[in-house]
Amino acid sequence: MLKIAVLVSGGGTNLQALLDAQARGEIQNGQIACVISSNPDAYALTRAKNAGIPGETLSRKDFPSAEAYDHALLDLLDRYQTDLIVLAGFMTIIREPIVNRYSGRIINIHPALIPAFCGKGYYGLHVHEAALERGVKLTGATVHFVNEVCDGGPIILQKAVAVLPDDTPERLQRRVMEEAEWKLLPLAVSLFCEGRLSVQGNTVQILERKEGTA
Numbered sequence: 001m002l003k004i005a006v007l008v009s010g011g012g013t014n015l016q017a018l019l020d021a022q023a024r025g026e027i028q029n030g031q032i033a034c035v036i037s038s039n040p041d042a043y044a045l046t047r048a049k050n051a052g053i054p055g056e057t058l059s060r061k062d063f064p065s066a067e068a069y070d071h072a073l074l075d076l077l078d079r080y081q082t083d084l085i086v087l088a089g090f091m092t093i094i095r096e097p098i099v100n101r102y103s104g105r106i107i108n109i110h111p112a113l114i115p116a117f118c119g120k121g122y123y124g125l126h127v128h129e130a131a132l133e134r135g136v137k138l139t140g141a142t143v144h145f146v147n148e149v150c151d152g153g154p155i156i157l158q159k160a161v162a163v164l165p166d167d168t169p170e171r172l173q174r175r176v177m178e179e180a181e182w183k184l185l186p187l188a189v190s191l192f193c194e195g196r197l198s199v200q201g202n203t204v205q206i207l208e209r210k211e212g213t214a
């Protein structure tokens with residue numbers, strides 16, 4: 001059973017999608033071991049508590065340097081014997097020591113079809129504002145592995161969502177979550193835990209379910 005650490009900063013609707021999938025038995029061979037928040041007031045921590053999962057707060061501002069913060073985060077991840085890190089709206093940059101230690105074992109969800117509207121500055125509502133400004137007819141969500149390039153790791157799953165004429169950034173954000181994010185993230189986590197993601201360069205291949213498994 002792989003141990004999963006979910007890193008959050010805000011409302012935690014993607015965390016909730018993972019918790020719900022776990023409760024339905026859809027994450028075989030994986031279990032959410034802890035939720036780590038960069039923000040002590042994140043509602044995501046309440047969601048963890050309600051599900052009986054340990055919640056931890058680790059704010060960058062409580063550490064004198066980025067190195068000290070990396071160290072504390074690695075300690076915490078070790079303490080929960082983490083096999084997989086899921087970034088579900090985590091607003092603190094994951095730096096090289098963590099990316100190296102957990103190479104190929106960090107998954108992020110981004111609310112656009114990478115490589116559109118991604119990279120530095122594209123987070124939260126800004127992503128959807130940019131999509132509306134550019135006038136795209138399709139946007140969506142991407143789950144990808146995390147490497148040293150911001151939003152640049154191998155893509156695991158993507159799902160397109162139509163942009164509607166009366167969309168506001170808020171409406172589009174909500175629809176991208178409902179139609180794409182909350183489905184893609186649990187699916188990607190479940191595929192990872194079943195050992196069904198094979199990475200070659202930039203390409204992730206989804207392997208068939210192994211014989212003899214449910």
Ligand code: GRF
Nearest residue numbers: 010011012013014089109111
């Ligand atoms: C989501 O839009 C996710 O794609 C992005 O941050 C947001 C987190 O929302 N990385 P929530 O906290 O899961 O509700």
